[in-house]
Amino acid sequence: MAEPVATPASPLKRTPLYALHVSLGGKMVPFAGYEMPVQYAPGVLKEHLHTRAAAGLFDVSHMGQVAVVPKSGTVADAAAALERLVPQDIIGIPPGRQRYAQFTNAEGGILDDLMVANFGEHLVLVVNAACKDADIQLLRDGLSGVCDVQPLADRALLALQGPKAASVLAKFCADAEAMRFMDAGPRNVDGLTCYVSRSGYTGEDGYEVSVPADKAEQLAEALLSDKDVLPIGLGARDSLRLEAGLCLYGHDIDTATTPVEAALEWSVQKVRRSGGARAGGFPGAGKILAQFDSGAARRRVGLKPEGRAPVREGATLFATADSAEPIGKVTSGGFGPTLNAPVAMGYVPTALSALDTVLFADVRGQRLPLRVAATPFVPNTYKR
Amino acid sequence: MTTLYTSDHEWLSIEGDVATIGITDFAQAQLGDVVFVELPQVGRALKKTEAAAVVESVKAASDVYAPITGEVVEVNQAIVDEPALVNTDAGGKAWFFKLKIADKSELGGLMDEAAYKAHTA
Numbered sequence: 131m132a133e134p135v136a137t138p139a140s141p142l143k144r145t146p147l148y149a150l151h152v153s154l155g156g157k158m159v160p161f162a163g164y165e166m167p168v169q170y171a172p173g174v175l176k177e178h179l180h181t182r183a184a185a186g187l188f189d190v191s192h193m194g195q196v197a198v199v200p201k202s203g204t205v206a207d208a209a210a211a212l213e214r215l216v217p218q219d220i221i222g223i224p225p226g227r228q229r230y231a232q233f234t235n236a237e238g239g240i241l242d243d244l245m246v247a248n249f250g251e252h253l254v255l256v257v258n259a260a261c262k263d264a265d266i267q268l269l270r271d272g273l274s275g276v277c278d279v280q281p282l283a284d285r286a287l288l289a290l291q292g293p294k295a296a297s298v299l300a301k302f303c304a305d306a307e308a309m310r311f312m313d314a315g316p317r318n319v320d321g322l323t324c325y326v327s328r329s330g331y332t333g334e335d336g337y338e339v340s341v342p343a344d345k346a347e348q349l350a351e352a353l354l355s356d357k358d359v360l361p362i363g364l365g366a367r368d369s370l371r372l373e374a375g376l377c378l379y380g381h382d383i384d385t386a387t388t389p390v391e392a393a394l395e396w397s398v399q400k401v402r403r404s405g406g407a408r409a410g411g412f413p414g415a416g417k418i419l420a421q422f423d424s425g426a427a428r429r430r431v432g433l434k435p436e437g438r439a440p441v442r443e444g445a446t447l448f449a450t451a452d453s454a455e456p457i458g459k460v461t462s463g464g465f466g467p468t469l470n471a472p473v474a475m476g477y478v479p480t481a482l483s484a485l486d487t488v489l490f491a492d493v494r495g496q497r498l499p500l501r502v503a504a505t506p507f508v509p510n511t512y513k514r
Numbered sequence: 515m516t517t518l519y520t521s522d523h524e525w526l527s528i529e530g531d532v533a534t535i536g537i538t539d540f541a542q543a544q545l546g547d548v549v550f551v552e553l554p555q556v557g558r559a560l561k562k563t564e565a566a567a568v569v570e571s572v573k574a575a576s577d578v579y580a581p582i583t584g585e586v587v588e589v590n591q592a593i594v595d596e597p598a599l600v601n602t603d604a605g606g607k608a609w610f611f612k613l614k615i616a617d618k619s620e621l622g623g624l625m626d627e628a629a630y631k632a633h634t635a
Contacts, residue, residue, distance in 0.1 A: 131522050131523055131524060131537055131541055131569065131576050131577060131578045131579060168573075169546065173546050173547045174546055174547055174571070174572040174573065175546075175547035175549075175572060176547075178572075365546070365572060365573055368573070369572055438550055439550055439552065439570075440549065440550055440570055440575070442574075442575065464572060464573065465549040465550070465570070465572045467549075467572065472549075472550075494552075494568065
């Protein structure tokens with residue numbers, strides 16, 4: 131049978147937890163220029179199910195952590211400057227909170243998606259690994275004069291996700307339980323000064339913990355010593371976020387998709403839209419605000435194949451079983467272990483985006499029916 | 515009954531004119547958790563190396579090729595109903611399909627167990 135190929139052409143980077151992954155039996159693969167564990171001994175299915183039942187620990191240190199520090203010493207100045215690069219209300223993020231944001235380009239497309247936290251005197255951003263260098267350059271070019279852009283290169287990032295995450299972290303961090311979804315800030319974890327947010331990429335309650343790189347293994351081992359915690363690889367991270375209906379940059383969102391087309395309107399606060407006090411003022415605002423006002427031609431939707439066959443990224447979508455013209459494309463797809471069924475997301479014409487609309491995907495030459503479905507496919511359990 | 519292997523991790527169990535075909539335990543371990551299997555139709559004529567079946571893990575789909583030329587005489591509904599069987603019993607209960615052998619000389623190019631073990635060492 132066909133063998134999966136993975137031969138890196140240039141040396142891969144390693145996170146501070148590389149040795150730990152190998153010692154835990156991690157199957158290491160290339161991802162965004164890093165050698166990362168795609169799974170451990172249990173496998174993707176079991177790791178996915180464990181995360182939704184108990185607590186999974188993910189190494190996401192490959193992602194970029196960046197401090198944006200106002201030269202004036204006033205965080206509102208940094209926030210106002212960052213609003214020149216994103217369509218979100220950053221000035222309005224209260225201290226100790228974070229928001230989901232996107233860097234946009236002149237065509238209204240998305241350069242990356244990220245989290246922006248207000249740490250009181252500066253902002254802390256978490257960006258995708260694949261876009262890290264470009265994002266830092268974008269920030270430096272865009273915010274020069276107003277802010278110092280400081281990549282936090284000597285920090286690791288761990289995600290602890292699942293219904294038991296809170297009770298586990300409580301044993302190491304007295305303040306964890308009191309945090310609400312999207313709270314973010316410095317906290318003492320296992321005697322270490324960490325940056326903690328109550329957020330994640332799985333749809334479950336959970337936390338992301340930024341820890342100094344030289345203490346990452348210590349913290350990871352402490353968390354793994356808890357009977358409820360298992361290490362989880364990138365394979366399950368992907369199936370978890372897909373069931374949660376969350377976008378993967380470079381797949382569900384990219385420079386050719388606007389936040390409106392991507393069904394991310396909820397992340398663009400009113401103050402930045404037409405009629406708002408700080409309307410526009412970000413790249414592509416003309417196109418994006420026009421889409422808010424008049425609608426976009428296409429939309430990202432959840433898709434549920436009617437059979438058992440997964441429908442994967444790249445599959446063309448058609449309105450009927452025998453129409454000749456494609457009407458859209460699948461941008462993420464796979465098998466959802468919690469649903470025990472295939473799930474997908476893709477772009478369809480807005481006119482065909484109503485729930486339960488039946489469409490057809492070309493899979494190996496056959497037209498397989500699927501239905502437009504609401505996301506998340508599995509309910510979120512955020513502690514709001 | 516003879517068991518032979520291909521270099522891309524399929525096994526054939528030959529009994530008279532009929533070859534029962536599956537993927538090896540090595541292959542299932544590489545694939546990870548199997549979530550979907552698509553088998554050829556009974557009656558289909560397959561040429562050696564032609565894509566015959568599909569086996570999908572959570573992350574990706576893989577083709578299973580016809581190791582020899584022949585006609586599909588039976589397929590294993592058990593692995594369609596329960597794809598996880600491919601992980602738990604790849605070499606036995608999780609066979610994929612049976613072929614009526616068209617050309618016995620094609621078997622000469624396949625590996626025996628010792629050669630396959632060396633291949634995956």
